[in-house]
Amino acid sequence: MKSSNITGMPHSSSVSDMIGETVPIIADLEAQISEDLLMLDRVRIEVDDWINGIPDIEVQLILSLRFEDGLSWERVAEELETGEEKITGDAVRMICQRFLKQNLEPDS
Numbered sequence: 001m002k003s004s005n006i007t008g009m010p011h012s013s014s015v016s017d018m019i020g021e022t023v024p025i026i027a028d029l030e031a032q033i034s035e036d037l038l039m040l041d042r043v044r045i046e047v048d049d050w051i052n053g054i055p056d057i058e059v060q061l062i063l064s065l066r067f068e069d070g071l072s073w074e075r076v077a078e079e080l081e082t083g084e085e086k087i088t089g090d091a092v093r094m095i096c097q098r099f100l101k102q103n104l105e106p107d108s
Helices: 018-052 057-068 073-080 089-104
Strands: none
Touching (some): 057 089, 073 089
């Protein structure tokens, strides 16, 4: 009596080994992602150090909430609001843009 081959593997030896070809690609991509994450961590530390070096605490908070935490301008404004003081997202954006223009653009 003849038994059946139920391994699920192809019967032809001419079929390429998809797993064998794909695993090294995945390993290379994982290595690249790890390198990119390390670089991102270094950049985040540099940005955090730069923001923490800003003498104006309000500007520090605005830049941190916007660029480190990724909040919208409106959410940044909400975080800055105190009991009586209201501030808009546009006002926060203008504070940020004014600071960056004064401190990052070369003198003309």
